[in-house]
Amino acid sequence: MDNNKPIYVTQPALPDLQEFIPYLEKIWDNKILTNNGPFHMQLEKALAEFLEVPFVSLFANGTLALIVALRALNITGEVITTPYSFVATSHSLLWNNIKPVFVDIEPNSCNIDSEKIEKAITKRTTAILPVHVYGNPCQTERIQEIANTYKLKVIYDAAHAFGVKQNGKNICTHGDLSALSFHATKVFNTMEGGAIVSHSASTKKKIDYLKNHGFFNETKVKTLGLNSKMNEMQSALGLLQLKNFHQNIQKRKRITQLYQKELEKIKGISFIVNTASTEPNFTYFPIFVNKNEYGMTRDDLFKKLKKNNIFARRYFYPLISNFPMYKSIESARSSNLPEADKIAENVICLPIFSELDLNSVYRIIDIIKNKDA
Numbered sequence: 429m430d431n432n433k434p435i436y437v438t439q440p441a442l443p444d445l446q447e448f449i450p451y452l453e454k455i456w457d458n459k460i461l462t463n464n465g466p467f468h469m470q471l472e473k474a475l476a477e478f479l480e481v482p483f484v485s486l487f488a489n490g491t492l493a494l495i496v497a498l499r500a501l502n503i504t505g506e507v508i509t510t511p512y513s514f515v516a517t518s519h520s521l522l523w524n525n526i527k528p529v530f531v532d533i534e535p536n537s538c539n540i541d542s543e544k545i546e547k548a549i550t551k552r553t554t555a556i557l558p559v560h561v562y563g564n565p566c567q568t569e570r571i572q573e574i575a576n577t578y579k580l581k582v583i584y585d586a587a588h589a590f591g592v593k594q595n596g597k598n599i600c601t602h603g604d605l606s607a608l609s610f611h612a613t614k615v616f617n618t619m620e621g622g623a624i625v626s627h628s629a630s631t632k633k634k635i636d637y638l639k640n641h642g643f644f645n646e647t648k649v650k651t652l653g654l655n656s657k658m659n660e661m662q663s664a665l666g667l668l669q670l671k672n673f674h675q676n677i678q679k680r681k682r683i684t685q686l687y688q689k690e691l692e693k694i695k696g697i698s699f700i701v702n703t704a705s706t707e708p709n710f711t712y713f714p715i716f717v718n719k720n721e722y723g724m725t726r727d728d729l730f731k732k733l734k735k736n737n738i739f740a741r742r743y744f745y746p747l748i749s750n751f752p753m754y755k756s757i758e759s760a761r762s763s764n765l766p767e768a769d770k771i772a773e774n775v776i777c778l779p780i781f782s783e784l785d786l787n788s789v790y791r792i793i794d795i796i797k798n799k800d801a
């Protein structure tokens with residue numbers, strides 16, 4: 429065994445290539461490559477069943493799903509969101525000329541702190557865009573309560589949360605819409621891809637013509653749509669990936685349990701513990717470094733891992749609010765986001781993917797344990 433082979437934060441799961449060939453042959457036979465073809469229809473149906481939701485609309489990627497989700501609900505003005513996410517969350521607002529209003533996070537889950545949302549609501553607020561970060565469920569009930577009181581829409585960025593359940597129900601059953609990403613780095617991938625979960629036939633219809641240039645029927649263009657359709661190859665791959673999903677999650681679970689068991693013993697290293705009501709997807713394994721207790725800064729540990737060919741990532745650092753296009757927004761100032769600031773300074777996401785063998789996990793743990801190495 430190569431004891432120094434590079435290990436990256438993730439490695440995409442793929443089905444057996446032989447299993448994919450018959451799907452490709454079908455596409456080559458029927459010459460339907462895109463525009464709601466047979467695999468596209470099958471995958472929408474399969475995902476709706478899997479996610480226990482009435483309607484799924486497939487997209488070319490998760491970012492376009494977010495952009496269209498905001499359009500579909502006519503969101504304007506200001507939207508309350510979290511700075512602790514991948515930048516596409518806030519970018520989807522700017523692409524719709526909406527002003528992001530950043531609210532601090534709750535350190536135990538790293539999700540938007542629902543108790544701080546109300547203070548950020550103004551006359552211009554039209555929606556809340558929370559993220560189930562690392563696949564950890566937001567406080568969905570509290571958020572819905574606030575949305576009902578102030579008549580706001582709720583769109584979840586569920587890019588990390590594919591397959592996650594809360595109190596026995598799929599996480600995508602919450603909110604007005606949920607946007608998913610099937611990017612190569614996500615737990616369920618179609619190379620690139622995404623989806624919007626909706627809860628009414630009329631909303632799905634609107635989403636579906638927005639993603640296809642605004643075509644309502646053959647001759648009528650009803651709205652300023654764009655092209656964000658998923659193609660038949662991606663859809664076919666999705667059907668196969670779905671079959672292997674459960675097995676992949678079980679492998680990730682074993683890795684998570686090993687990390688937890690061993691890292692628990694190390695002073696100054698902490699991690700998120702899921703609540704009993706959550707059925708997680710084990711998509712990331714973030715740790716938080718307390719430099720006083722651990723005796724080394726986050727960045728020094730990050731560099732040490734790198735020196736040992738372990739390519740962890742600092743998700744999510746820097747905060748979205750520190751990027752140049754957001755910096756000047758009033759709510760982006762650090763004094764408004766102290767918890768997010770602190771977490772972003774201390775976080776490292778350790779490698780986790782279904783093909784990561786347990787010996788490699790021990791190798792990573794040993795580097796973290798042995799501070800002088």
Ligand SMILES: *Cc1c(COP(=O)(O)O)cnc(C)c1O
Pocket residue numbers: 489490491492513514516517559585587588609610611620621622
């Ligand atoms: C990956 C991701 C997206 C964007 O998805 P793409 O499919 O890469 O466009 C959006 N939000 C979050 C939180 C993500 O992690």
